[in-house]
Amino acid sequence: MKISSNKFLHFPEGRGQNRTMDRTTNSLESLMQALRAAGIRVTRQRAALLAVLAEAGDHPDAPELHRRAEEAAPGISLSTVYRTLTTLETQGVIQRHQFEGAPARFEPAETDHHDHMIDVDTGEVVEFCSERIEKLQAAIAAEMGYDIVHHRMELYVRKRTQE
C-alpha cells in the first residue's frame, strides 16, 4: 500500500486541510463490492482498470488508461476500456472531462467537487475550488430564473514567466 496521490487540490479560500491521503486502500475492495451489489460484474479487466484509476494522480485519457491497465494485467481491449469507463461514469465512480481539443480525460470521483486549470503548454491539470465563485454562479443563474444542474469551469493557463 502506498500513499500515491500526487494530486494537488487548491483551495484559495483556505478550507482545505491537508487533503493528501490514501485513496487506494481498502476502498478498492469495497468499491468492487458496491459494484457487485449494483449488478455489475468485477471482471479481470475491470479490476485492472479500477486499480489503475485508483492510483492515477493525473487525468489520463482512454488510450493511456488502456496502456497502464495492459501493463498491470495484459489482456484488455481498448473497447472494453471505453465501455468500462462509461459504466463507471454512470455509476458515479469516475468523472469524465472533455477539455478543449483533446480526447476525454478521467479521474476517480471520490474527491470533493473541484474545477480545473489546464496548462496549455504541458497539458498538466491542477484542480482548484472556489466557494465564492460557486456562490456567484448560483446567484447569476437564480437571477435568470434557472437552477444549475452542473457546471464546467476551466482555466487554460500558462506558467508565469518570472521576469
Place this chain on the structure above:
Amino acid sequence: MKISSNKFLHFPEGRGQNRTMDRTTNSLESLMQALRAAGIRVTRQRAALLAVLAEAGDHPDAPELHRRAEEAAPGISLSTVYRTLTTLETQGVIQRHQFEGAPARFEPAETDHHDHMIDVDTGEVVEFCSERIEKLQAAIAAEMGYDIVHHRMELYVRKRTQE
C-alpha cells in the same frame, strides 16, 4: 435593415447599458473589406455565411448555418461551411463553442467577452458576464503561478419550476 439581435446579454453586476443594437448594418461590408485586406477572398458562399452569422441571434451549429446559408443563397457545400467557419474563427470574426455532448456552435465575435448558460432541456443559450468571477479566476491562477490564456465557464441549467 432590421434590429434583429434576440441575444440577451446579462450583466449581474449592472455595468450593462442597453446592449441591444444593430450589429448587421454596414459592419458587414466593412468586415468584408477587412477580410479582403487580410488576403481572404469574399466569395458568394462566404458572403452568404457572413450574412447568416451576422443576423443570427442564437448559437447555431455548422449544419444549421449550412441550412440557413443555403436558403439565403443556394449553392454552398457543408465542407465549405466548415472550412469557412475555421477561417473566420482564425480571423477572430466568430467564436466557436464546444458545449457538452453537442457539435460545435458558433457566434459572431463582435460582442464583449461573456460566458454561457445552457438550458439542458432546450439547448437554448443565455449569455452572461461577471467581472467578480473573472477577478477571482485571475487571482486563483496567479496564486498558483499561472496566467490565464483563456477560460471556459458554462452553467448547465434548468428553468426553475415555480412551486
Place this chain on the structure above:
DNA sequence: CATGCAAATGCAAATGAGTTGCAACTGTCA
C-alpha cells in the same frame, strides 16, 4: 476590360474518438 494565378470550391474519401453487433466467454448467485 482581359487575364493569370493563388485561393476557394465541391465532392468523395479519410480522419479521430468513441460506440456497437455479434458470437464466444465468464462472473455470480441459486
Place this chain on the structure above:
DNA sequence: TGACAGTTGCAACTCATTTGCATTTGCATG
C-alpha cells in the same frame, strides 16, 4: 456445479469534422 445474464474482443460502424484533388473563381494587375 450449473445456468445464464452480463462481458469481452474484434471488426465494422457512427458522427462531426477534415482533407486530397481536380475544377472553378475572386480580384490585383496589366
